[in-house]
Amino acid sequence: xxxxxxxxxxxxxxxxxxxxxxxxxKSLFFANGVFASSMDAIAERAGxxxxxxxxxxxxxxxxxxxxxxxxxxxxxxxxPSSQPANENExxxxxxxxxxxxxxxxxxxxxxxxxxxxxxxxxxxxKLAQQFYSWGPLQTRNTLARFLDHGIEHGWxxxxxxxxxxxxxxxxxxxxxxxxxxxxLRKPLTTRQIHSYATHGxxxxxxxxxxxxxxxxxAKKK
Numbered sequence: 001x002x003x004x005x006x007x008x009x010x011x012x013x014x015x016x017x018x019x020x021x022x023x024x025x026k027s028l029f030f031a032n033g034v035f036a037s038s039m040d041a042i043a044e045r046a047g048x049x050x051x052x053x054x055x056x057x058x059x060x061x062x063x064x065x066x067x068x069x070x071x072x073x074x075x076x077x078x079x080p081s082s083q084p085a086n087e088n089e090x091x092x093x094x095x096x097x098x099x100x101x102x103x104x105x106x107x108x109x110x111x112x113x114x115x116x117x118x119x120x121x122x123x124x125x126k127l128a129q130q131f132y133s134w135g136p137l138q139t140r141n142t143l144a145r146f147l148d149h150g151i152e153h154g155w156x157x158x159x160x161x162x163x164x165x166x167x168x169x170x171x172x173x174x175x176x177x178x179x180x181x182x183x184l185r186k187p188l189t190t191r192q193i194h195s196y197a198t199h200g201x202x203x204x205x206x207x208x209x210x211x212x213x214x215x216x217x218a219k220k221k
Contacts, residue, residue, distance in 0.1 A: 075135025098197030106187035
């Protein structure tokens with residue numbers, strides 16, 4: 001478990017007020033960058049005083065880390081609420097995991113955060129790594145554990161689940177994610193999300209599935 005934000009002493013701060021400050025900081029950081037976003041501007045956007053901000057965050061850097069940590073935790077996809085009882089459920093849940101990930105990758109705030117991390121990497125070289133640890137890495141590990149379940153039940157061939165998870169995420173992202181980050185395309189539609197998620201699972205099934213069952217949601221010819 002990583003702990004990069006300073007621990008505060010005394011009674012807990014008002015969570016709603018803290019969230020309002022984080023929302024204001026996120027909005028200005030994403031729009032103007034960190035350097036151009038003053039604490040005065042953040043306080044005005046949040047509707048609080050500078051003193052209130054500093055009672056929650058020791059510095060603008062501390063505030064930046066808090067924004068990135070909160071957004072990183074949004075990127076952390078959880079495992080299905082129940083384990084698949086059979087192979088068809090396994091592929092169906094895997095496709096749903098892909099749809100959830102693609103919806104997240106299409107999110108405007110997540111893409112704005114990616115641009116912010118690239119801009120701030122020179123001044124805060126560890127920031128991107130910690131965002132990856134807080135969110136994307138946890139998501140990949142969750143996916144790998146789910147794939148392990150498929151391997152243990154004989155629905156997938158015995159391969160390294162971490163490598164397989166990385167490959168599948170790469171297939172789901174493809175080139176569209178880079179194009180979106182560069183502003184060359186709009187976020188995915190619901191139909192595209194369903195199609196891309198299903199296509200990725202179908203490729204995985206053909207390459208590593210032990211039985212050639214139909215992927216849920218795939219069109220039959």
